[in-house]
Amino acid sequence: MEEMHGTDKEATCIGLIRCEKNMDRCPLTSCLRCLEGRKEGFAGYDACRLVGVFVCRCPGENTRELAKILKSKGAEAIHFCTCTFAGKQDGVWSVQKAGFCDHVDEIIGQAQQASGIACIKGTAHLPKDYELETWS
DSSP states (O other): OOOHHHHHHHHHHEEEEEEETTTTTTHHHHHHHHHHHOOOGGGTOOOEEEEEEEETTTHHHHTHHHHHHHHHHOOOOEOOOOGGTTEEETTEEEEEEEOOOTTTHHHHHHHHHHHHEEEEEEOOSOOOOOOOEOOO
């Protein structure tokens, strides 16, 4: 048990916030696989583990409280799912095809201000040439 605790302590604790508009269509499979494999939006971590997932409800006013709760559960960073800002067009994810939220940047900024921890825009399915944006 002690060894597992040490491993967890070295891993960066991650919270996810997803969009309500996609929650009945997407079980977060790709986001969770990328987190587990430290790929795409999670590639910058030496090790990471999930501490919680929340749903942002339009118009996004609940994210301040959600971010504070994730921090209280140990989150050191919060990732906002790619579907909030990008969409799939002709089988390819693109920022040209807008995601579900037209004011996600404002919402991410509010979450970061409320929690005081890094908030990152992107998880899985990152569009080609997209560079992660971080509010800190």
